[in-house]
Amino acid sequence: MAKKPRTAITPTRDEDFAQWYQQVIKAADMAENSPVRGCMIIKPYGFALWENMQRIFDGWLKDYGVQNASFPLLIPLSFLEKEAEHIDGFAKECAVVTHHRLEQGEDGELVPAGKLEEPYVIRPTSETIIGDAMSRWIQSYRDLPMKLNQWGNVMRWEMRTRLFLRTSEFFWHEGHNAFETPEEAKADCLTVLGMYEKFFEEYLALSGFMGIKTPDERFPGALETYAFEAIMQDGKALQAATTHDLGQTFSRSCNIKFQGRNGEEQLAYTTSWAFSTRAIGGMIMVHGDDDGMIMPPRVAPQQVIILPFIKDNSDEILEFADKLASQIKDMELRVRVDNRDMRTPDKMWDAVKKGVPIRVEIGAREMENGEVTFVRRDIGRSSKETLSADAFLGKVQSVLDDIHDNMLERSKAFRDEHVVDGSNVQDIDNFFAKDNIGLVKVPVSVLDDAKLEEVMSKHSLSTRCMPFADDGKKVLIGKAY
């Protein structure tokens, strides 16, 4: 029998996927739970990843004509009440601000004081407050389309939280656009969903399914919700981004009217769309292995890490490492020299667990020969190669691209291997009864089967989306985060 390989993460994915996930985050030093119920602290290494994601996608949004702005953190209760379906969707998880100062209580402890006439909730999403602004800013068809976005924090009070995947406070961008016609609003949803797919594939190396949500999974108040659903290594789906065609729902409740080309006043058509720090959870569960995180190179906080093996001739080795680092920096790549006072194997494992795409090792021999030895994180030790420093510099960008391509290919292959075609409710039941992992794809007619609900409930399933690839004739069903 083969000896169980030593892994940097315990438990392994097979042993306990949920625990493995938490341990990967801890080992990579990306985030931790905070003393505030359900709220996370995103640590510098995790936050640098989010900043890279933001910077890239923000540039795309600007190219698409979207303007960033900032709307209040708090939303008056009366705003939420305007849209019944919307408030039903969020009422159970709102942080409510009821007072505006603190006083010394009878026992000297601090107590809330200055009760507000109307309470506020911390925004769970901003349709109502942005819609209200749009109702003032939009007068005529000449003001349309109006494309607004904000990067920020939102709060949905969660009872069972998991870092990145489900936290009370999370970070996202939320786009809110308004148009003259329903066709433009729909096209906007599809265009932005396409931007998400491109971003997830070309930057996060995440493949997934693009499709339409079934009515029960729509955003509260939306006519139609479109989603990018990725599939994790445990076979569960993760809704990584959504775009919502809100029709005139919010323009009616927020009074977003404009004078049309025909001179008549009419309601605008609005959309909203977002991706959040959840996507980081998705990257971990798609790319990570039993040795920890594997960072997609194009958003990795560090693309190359240099480990100088410091012994006697440490000054020279450090100098060599620093020179190499500055040459890599000149190529606009993100590089770090790990010159901490630590054992080399500890540094090596630290780089592995953090998932740095390329690890460069420089010992006395490398330095003397003007060479570097490097290892790809996506492949591991078997990719080890020694090259002259110049040859390495000439190749480093293409190695990063290869790593990206390899990670995306893996993600696509996993996705394709974990979708099973079925034709009825029984097929769904059979698949999940056998502890298979993955999603089952059935004709949409199955949604009308009265027995579906029971089977979905039995296995804790939900509909994920009706993929565009199947012309909306089929629906993906499975477990989900």
Add this chain to the structure above:
Amino acid sequence: MAKKPRTAITPTRDEDFAQWYQQVIKAADMAENSPVRGCMIIKPYGFALWENMQRIFDGWLKDYGVQNASFPLLIPLSFLEKEAEHIDGFAKECAVVTHHRLEQGEDGELVPAGKLEEPYVIRPTSETIIGDAMSRWIQSYRDLPMKLNQWGNVMRWEMRTRLFLRTSEFFWHEGHNAFETPEEAKADCLTVLGMYEKFFEEYLALSGFMGIKTPDERFPGALETYAFEAIMQDGKALQAATTHDLGQTFSRSCNIKFQGRNGEEQLAYTTSWAFSTRAIGGMIMVHGDDDGMIMPPRVAPQQVIILPFIKDNSDEILEFADKLASQIKDMELRVRVDNRDMRTPDKMWDAVKKGVPIRVEIGAREMENGEVTFVRRDIGRSSKETLSADAFLGKVQSVLDDIHDNMLERSKAFRDEHVVDGSNVQDIDNFFAKDNIGLVKVPVSVLDDAKLEEVMSKHSLSTRCMPFADDGKKVLIGKAY
């Protein structure tokens, strides 16, 4: 008698400075009040300015070794209670979260439900929550210095608000550093204050006074607060940025201990520092004139605006304008072609009110001659110049630099002309009794004069700082925002 000149902003600065300020913001479309008490909406044009400020300063912070991270929006009451002086400073203006969901009340209206065992406040500042994280993250002197920063929103419930200057929710960066020794902490405060000065002068074209705050003006819990105080056109001071030497105040209350080089456990020395969206208010009040905003070129959302005079040959003129714009973009400058369907004078005044540094006008004659006519916003019509397009392109960067230099010079001259030396309390009283505008500088010994408080109170004055330039031997006193 000279005819009163027509101005784009009513009232003028002389007529009513406070109203003028509000009208400049409105005319430049930078921000507006929201339906949420005291919270502003930063509109795209204002937010683009903030984004430019963030991008530049964030790069400097990273060069200084600061890492960005994200800490919870909410702070448990028990955390605030740890530091008595600190909570005294913020208790009167905290938004308090007491419930975590909404329910239908008896009359069908929404009411707060799910009362929290321990209320939270929305962070007014994050020393306590970041200090708590540092207490876990710092074990040894090897973990120091630790330099953390977050860009985000904070909330201090304000009763009398003014856009950018005083709003319940505002945006800032807050840096929180920890060191082994008090000397390093002090050096950090001075280094960062130097970065602020450089940033304000070289990017925002704002001059000011760097100095030490008097004890009554210190941050709650700080040993020493250092500030950059700018002076507005109405003679009032604006505290534009501060750095706080917190000594061991927060390391004691948050338990930030480390094993020192001598093997013994000791408390760290911490600092915190920030600038906020207030700085935008400062830029308006320093640079604006009776025709509206004047944007400092290096952070201006648009550095050049091109106004094509659209008549018969509009296609050709637009083409000419677009080509010029793309050539300007290639120089990494921010440019916009205003091709809206509007009267040209309206567009011109819009550009003036928004304070775009360079306005380019292209009519039929310019197009035919391959020329452009441009006007500097800081000087106005008298700077009007017509050049060949190529000559303009060769000169545009240096014109922007000239505008910056001119604005900074004006700001410096105003500052220097509006500080009056005094030697005692009577001098202060006399200066402000005569409706003079500006600050009075007196020897610090005046702080010990029992009559000072009465005079300060009579004229609504406060100490602003003890300038470094006077070796801390003098103190600036005046009105302030």
